[in-house]
Each structure stands twice: as structure tokens, then as C-alpha cells.
Amino acid sequence: MPIPEEYIDNTITQAHVLAQLEQDVGSLTLVRLVNLFINELEEMRVRLKNAIDEQGEDNIKDIMHVLKNSAALYGALTLAALASQLHDYPPSPLMKIFTLLRSFNII
Amino acid sequence: MNDSQKKSLVYIVEDSIASGAFYASQLEQAGHECKHFTDGYSALVGIKEMMPDVIVQDVCLPDISGLEVLQFVKKQEKPANVVMITSNSSIDVAVEAMRLGGFDFLEKPFSGQRLVSAVDSALSQKAPPAVKIQEQKAQNTSGFIGESLAMQTVFRLLDSAARSKACVFITGESGTGKEVCAQTLHDTSPRSEGPFIAINCAAIPGELFESEFFGHVKGAFSGALSDRKGAVEVANGGTLFLDELCEMELNLQAKLLRFLQTGAFNRVGSSEILHSNVRLVCATNRSPVVEVAEGRFREDLYYRLNVIPVKLPPLRERAGDIMLLAKQILKQKSESNAKLFHRFSKEVENLFCNYDWPGNIRELQNVIENIVVINEGDVVELDLLPSSFGVNSAIPIKNTSSSQSAEQIQTNSLMGVHDIEPLWQVEKRAIESAIAVCDDNIPLAAAYLGVSASTIYRKIKGWS
Numbered sequence: 001m002p003i004p005e006e007y008i009d010n011t012i013t014q015a016h017v018l019a020q021l022e023q024d025v026g027s028l029t030l031v032r033l034v035n036l037f038i039n040e041l042e043e044m045r046v047r048l049k050n051a052i053d054e055q056g057e058d059n060i061k062d063i064m065h066v067l068k069n070s071a072a073l074y075g076a077l078t079l080a081a082l083a084s085q086l087h088d089y090p091p092s093p094l095m096k097i098f099t100l101l102r103s104f105n106i107i
Numbered sequence: 108m109n110d111s112q113k114k115s116l117v118y119i120v121e122d123s124i125a126s127g128a129f130y131a132s133q134l135e136q137a138g139h140e141c142k143h144f145t146d147g148y149s150a151l152v153g154i155k156e157m158m159p160d161v162i163v164q165d166v167c168l169p170d171i172s173g174l175e176v177l178q179f180v181k182k183q184e185k186p187a188n189v190v191m192i193t194s195n196s197s198i199d200v201a202v203e204a205m206r207l208g209g210f211d212f213l214e215k216p217f218s219g220q221r222l223v224s225a226v227d228s229a230l231s232q233k234a235p236p237a238v239k240i241q242e243q244k245a246q247n248t249s250g251f252i253g254e255s256l257a258m259q260t261v262f263r264l265l266d267s268a269a270r271s272k273a274c275v276f277i278t279g280e281s282g283t284g285k286e287v288c289a290q291t292l293h294d295t296s297p298r299s300e301g302p303f304i305a306i307n308c309a310a311i312p313g314e315l316f317e318s319e320f321f322g323h324v325k326g327a328f329s330g331a332l333s334d335r336k337g338a339v340e341v342a343n344g345g346t347l348f349l350d351e352l353c354e355m356e357l358n359l360q361a362k363l364l365r366f367l368q369t370g371a372f373n374r375v376g377s378s379e380i381l382h383s384n385v386r387l388v389c390a391t392n393r394s395p396v397v398e399v400a401e402g403r404f405r406e407d408l409y410y411r412l413n414v415i416p417v418k419l420p421p422l423r424e425r426a427g428d429i430m431l432l433a434k435q436i437l438k439q440k441s442e443s444n445a446k447l448f449h450r451f452s453k454e455v456e457n458l459f460c461n462y463d464w465p466g467n468i469r470e471l472q473n474v475i476e477n478i479v480v481i482n483e484g485d486v487v488e489l490d491l492l493p494s495s496f497g498v499n500s501a502i503p504i505k506n507t508s509s510s511q512s513a514e515q516i517q518t519n520s521l522m523g524v525h526d527i528e529p530l531w532q533v534e535k536r537a538i539e540s541a542i543a544v545c546d547d548n549i550p551l552a553a554a555y556l557g558v559s560a561s562t563i564y565r566k567i568k569g570w571s
């Protein structure tokens with residue numbers, strides 16, 4: 001059964017990507033996969049916070065590598081684009097951005 | 108035997124749990140059994156315990172490089188075919204993976220259908236046993252021969268390429284044997300039972316190209332009186348050879364790129380999506396790098412096709428092979444024309460070895476065929492050579508530089524260890540020179556260096 005539109009926030013993920021995934025693997029598997037994705041997002045958030053605290057530029061890049069692909073697979077295209085941009089950004093300006101974001105309590 | 112025993116085993120090596128589960132679900136839906144490893148070392152342990160049928164792996168892993176996993180797999184007794192997953196920025200790594208024996212690569216983002224198709228293809232093209240490869244190599248030498256160092260390098264490359272599905276891009280001057288090379292590659296690959304379809308892109312009018320390539324349905328255009336399969340469909344399960352590729356129009360290049368990315372196409376006049384499992388081998392006598400730099404050839408398509416570049420040397424750079432080829436051609440032509448020629452005189456051998464052969468092997472074939480057809484005898488003497496021989500050559504007799512080369516080699520071998528320059532410095536110097544020569548145009552320099560512009564930017568960033 002297709003996922004009702006009201007349950008999908010298109011600012012986060014694209015309905016058509018999830019619809020295709022559901023068509024490919026079925027509703028039950030889709031639910032399991034989306035849960036895995038959400039759990040991974042939570043794990044990445046924690047790892048990202050630690051990496052920023054430790055100024056671990058390589059770790060940040062690794063996290064962005066994971067995020068840019070999995071977000072694209074699950075239709076979270078805005079997140080995928082942001083992760084891709086941060087992954088490809090030079091390390092020093094990247095750290096400055098994070099420091100700036102932290103100073104404003106954004107992350 | 109129960110169902111699970113019949114399923115093919117696919118290992119997925121991917122550091123993201125969500126991505127790995129995504130791939131596994133798609134493959135399980137297609138009837139495969141999957142096992143997911145989130146790092147390189149646990150994958151190595153799994154591979155050591157049990158070799159799967161196919162491995163799908165990301166080139167970027169958290170602990171070791173995906174290329175190291177690939178090399179480990181290829182050292183095992185019965186290696187699985189490996190499908191590499193890459194991102195845009197790691198396309199040069201994908202190229203390296205294909206050189207190391209990777210079967211295919213998928214560029215993110217890709218569809219589930221493309222993943223399933225790549226795995227199915229890897230399963231159906233599992234490497235034949237070693238004995239069969241040896242037999243194939245023996246056959247190979249009968250059609251495509253050479254003892255020169257340059258040709259031995261080509262043979263080694265073809266030997267690795269034959270076992271994968273990766274695209275091969277053959278470059279070389281006219282007459283160097285590009286189609287023979289493509290045919291040899293097909294004959295020694297696990298696809299040899301399938302068709303070998305050759306298309307000369309320069310010989311097909313632009314307006315007919317799409318139809319020739321992808322086929323058409325009845326009524327698609329005036330003159331389309333019945334459904335017709337295109338070369339892509341006919342070559343299913345085999346090899347599609349595209350000669351003179353740089354002659355292809357830009358709009359068709361876009362369609363070829365789409366086919367390469369998805370494995371899907373539709374006949375002209377039909378919206379039905381069809382799939383074909385073909386191995387693409389391309390050839391050109393132009394410089395694809397220059398064609399890309401001047402905008403006549405799509406850069407994205409070039410990188411997709413140039414996975415395994417094979418450069419065939421001109422005959423003048425294969426001095427040791429000239430008489431080897433001449434004797435083989437003489438034998439063939441004598442047999443097919445019922446003549447008795449079986450050797451060349453010393454004078455002819457000297458002349459052949461010192462001539463620069465601007466028309467390469469094709470010219471050598473024509474000269475020998477002319478001699479055999481017109482004359483009688485058992486030895487090819489100087490007076491039998493056609494009067495036109497050598498008229499097109501700019502330098503009829505080569506200036507041999509062997510003594511200079513030997514001196515150079517000796518000088519290099521006497522170099523002390525303190526003179527050895529670190530590889531990164533050599534690379535840096537080469538890149539900086541290329542950028543300077545290209546007037547600071549980094550994409551152009553990258554094209555001439557045979558890497559993507561992003562690689563250059565990354566290197567520059569690394570130096571700073």
C-alpha cells in the first residue's frame with residue numbers, strides 16, 4: 001500500500017524515491033530500511049558532534065561520506081547535497097564553518 | 108537441495124548500515140542471498156572463510172582501501188567477480204580498480220535495477236577455470252602477435268581486461284590493429300560464446316545512427332517497414348565494438364552515456380524500456396583527450412569508457428615485431444593464394460626493419476599481399492617490392508637511436524639512491540608543468556593528464 005502523502009515531509013525526503021523503494025522491496029522492508037536510516041542518522045549526529053569537539057577533520061569527512069550516499073538513496077536530497085558539499089570542502093574552512101555554527105548554538 | 112542453497116551468495120562491503128541494507132534488500136528481492144560487512148577487515152575474514160559468488164563493495168572503507176580488498180580477492184584460488192561502488196570524486200580509483208581486475212563499477216547514485224543488473228552480469232561472467240584461460244591465450248597469440256616490450260604490456264593489460272566487464276578504450280594510429288585487438292579481447296573473454304558486433308561510427312549517417320544503435324519499431328520513421336533490433340540488442344551477452352568513436356555526434360553520445368549508466372535503452376519510436384548486457388570496447392585514431400578538451404567529445408562519457416585504456420604502439424616502435432608479423436602475413440597470404448613464398452631475403456628484411464611504416468600493419472599487409480599475388484617464387488627479393496613502396500613515408504629509413512637509448516638506460520641504472528625523487532614530487536612537478544603549459548586551465552591540464560579535474564584540485568589541496 002503506498003505511503004499516504006501526509007506522512008511524508010517533502011522538505012526532508014522525496015516521496016517518489018520512497019515510493020520507488022516500496023515498489024522494489026515491499027512495504028515491510030521499506031519500514032525496516034527507513035528505521036535503519038533514521039538510526040544511522042542519529043548515530044552520525046553523535047559521531048559528528050564528537051568529531052567537531054575533537055577537531056577531527058578526517059572523521060568529519062568520513063561521516064559526510066556515509067551521509068551523502070545514504071541520504072541520496074533514501075531521497076533525503078537536501079541532506080545529501082549538504083553532506084556532499086561539506087565532504088568536498090577544504091578542511092580548514094570546513095572547521096571554521098562548524099566553529100561558527102557552534103558559536104551560534106546551531107549545532 | 109532447498110531454495111537457500113540454490114541462491115547465489117553476494118557479499119556487500121559498505122560502511123553505511125542503511126546503504127548496505129538498501130543494496131541487500133534490492134538483491135534479495137532479485138533472488139540473491141546477501142551478507143553485509145561494514146568494514147574492510149571483517150570482509151577479508153568473511154572472504155577467507157567462504158568466497159562468495161559476487162562482491163559488491165565501496166571503494167572508500169573506514170579501515171582499509173577497497174582496492175586492497177579487491178587485490179586480496181584476486182589473489183585467492185577461485186576469486187569472485189567484484190563490482191565496485193564509487194562516487195564522482197573517486198572515478199580515478201574506479202579506473203584503477205578495473206585495472207586490478209574489478210568486474211564492473213557503479214557510480215553513485217545508481218538505481219536498484221542497475222545494481223541487480225551488474226550483479227547478474229557478474230554472476231553470468233564468472234572467470235573460467237585457469238586451464239581454459241591458458242587455451243584461450245594460445246589462441247590469442249595466433250591472431251594478435253608481438254614480442255616487443257610495448258606489445259607485451261598490451262597483452263598483459265588485455266589478459267586482465269578479458270576477465271572483467273569493464274569498458275576498454277583502444278587508441279592507436281590507423282592500421283595498428285585496433286579491431287583485431289577488440290576481437291581478441293572478445294575471443295579470450297567469458298563472453299566469447301556471445302556475439303561480437305562491430306560498428307564503424309564514421310560510416311553510419313547521423314540520422315540513421317540511433318536506429319542502427321538502438322533499433323526501431325515499425326512506423327517509427329518513413330522506411331521503417333518492420334521492427335528491427337539495433338546493435339546494442341543484437342550484441343546482448345557479447346561485445347559491442349565501436350570503431351572511430353570520436354565521430355559520434357554529441358546528442359548520440361548523451362544516449363550512449365545513458366545506456367552505460369543504466370543498461371537500459373529504447374528502440375526509436377518505442378517507449379518500452381529494454382535492457383542489454385554488453386561489454387563495450389571503443390577505438391579511435393584521434394586523441395580522445397584533445398577531443399574532450401575541444402568540446403567534441405563528452406568528458407563524462409570519456410571517463411566512463413576509458414576504464415581500461417589500451418594504447419597500441421605504431422609499427423615503427425615495434426622494431427622486433429616487424430619481421431615476426433611479416434613472416435606470419437607471408438605465410439597466410441601464400442596459403443590463401445596457393446603460392447610458394449616462405450621467406451624474405453636479407454636485403455628485404457633490412458629494408459623492412461629500417462622503414463617507418465606510416466600505414467602500420469595495414470601497410471605491411473598490403474605490401475606483402477601485392478608481392479604474393481603478382482609474383483611467383485619462394486623468396487621475397489628486393490625487386491619484387493611494389494614500385495609504390497615507401498612513397499608515402501616521410502622518413503623512409505629510420506634514424507636508429509638504440510645506442511642513445513642504451514646510454515640513457517645505463518645512466519639511469521647508475522643513479523645513486525640519493526638521486527631518487529619521491530613519487531609525490533615527481534607527480535607534483537608533472538601536474539604543475541601541465542597546468543603551466545595549459546595556461547593555468549586546470550580542467551584542460553587534467554584532460555591531458557588523463558585524470559579528472561577534481562583529482563588535480565584534491566592534489567593541489569594536499570600539497571598546501
